[in-house]
Amino acid sequence: MRSIRPVQKVVDAFEALPGIGPKSAQRLAYYLLNVPQEKLTKFAQALENLKKDTRLCAICFNVGEEEFCPVCQDETRDRTQVCVVETSLDLLAFERADGFKGVYHVLGGAVAPLAGIGPNDLRIPQLTARVKAGEIKEIILATNPNMEGEATAMYITERIKEMGLMKNLKITRIGRGLPTGADIEYADGQTLTRALEGRGEM
C-alpha cells in the first residue's frame, strides 16, 4: 500500500525528533488521527509559536519570554555566584533540585572537536565579559562529567586565568562521586576513584 501523504508528513516530523524511531512515529501519527481537531490545532499553534514567543536571556542565555529570563529577573538570587551549564535543560535540572540560589550562564553546548564545535561556538566570550564586569565571586563549572564537558571546563578555566581575571574570583567544578541511591558494587572504576578523591569529613 502506498503511504498516505498527510499522515506520512506527521510521521516524518516525529521521526526527526531525538529518541523517536519510525515505529513510535507511526503510532503517534495514527494516535493523533483520533484526537479532536481542536487539540491538533492547539498543538500546531504551540509549535508554530515556540520560537516566536521565546527569546534567550540577554545575561545568561537561558530561554525566557522577555529580555531577561525568570532567574535573572529574580531579585533574591545571588548574582556573585554563577553556575555555568551546557544547556537550558541542565539549568532546569538544577532549578528542580532547588538548592542553588545563584544565577546561571548557559554555554549552548560543550567543545566537541569531532563534531566541529570549538570554544568560539559556545558563549564563552559572553561569560568572560560577565566576569570582567566584576560582580562575580564564584564560577561553578557544571558542564557534564564526560570528555566534552571536562574539556570545556578546563578551557574556560584556562581562558579566565589567561585573561588575568582571577582576582577575587574562585572557579570550582561540581562535585564528583557516587550518585544518591547508587550501588558501590556496580559503580564503574572512574566514579569510585572520583568518589575517593572527593571524600569529605563526617
Next chain:
Amino acid sequence: MRSIRPVQKVVDAFEALPGIGPKSAQRLAYYLLNVPQEKLTKFAQALENLKKDTRLCAICFNVGEEEFCPVCQDETRDRTQVCVVETSLDLLAFERADGFKGVYHVLGGAVAPLAGIGPNDLRIPQLTARVKAGEIKEIILATNPNMEGEATAMYITERIKEMGLMKNLKITRIGRGLPTGADIEYADGQTLTRALEGRGEM
C-alpha cells in the same frame, strides 16, 4: 523558576501523547527550540492538516485521502477475502508483511466492557452489511490475541451466524502459536498450548 509558557505549551502537547513522559516531553520541547523556524512551521502545518486532509475509506474505514483507500482502490486485490482488524495500524502491519492480497475491514477497536466500548461502538454493522452484499467468501478475524480481541472475534462470528449469512462464507481466525524467533524455553503456557493445538503437518 516559573515555567516559560510558550515552551510549557509544547511540553504539555507532547506529554499528552501515548508513551511520552514529562521528561521526554521537556527534552523534545527544548530540542525544538534549536530547530529552524521553517521546520517548526512544517511540523505545525502537518499536524493542523492531518485530519483535514485525510478521510476514512467508505468501504473498509482505513485511513486515506480519497473516498476509497489505496487498498480498496487497488484492482489487483481479492475482494472475496476480508481481513478484519482493530485499527489502521494493524492493517499497515499486514501490508508491511506483504503476504495478504485480499482487502480489509477496520473495526476501530475491540469490545472492552470495562472501557465502555460495546459492539455498537465498532464498525460491525458495516462489516455485516459488506457480507450481506454477497461478494465475500472468507472473513479472516485478525483482532489482537488478547481478551478484548478474542471477545470481538467471537461476537462477530455469532452475529454473522445469527443473521444467517454463513451461506458460502468461511470465517477464520488468524493462526496462533510461537512467533518466529521465539525461545520455547521462555514462551508462556498459553502460547505453547495454542502452538500445540495449531500444529500442522510437515
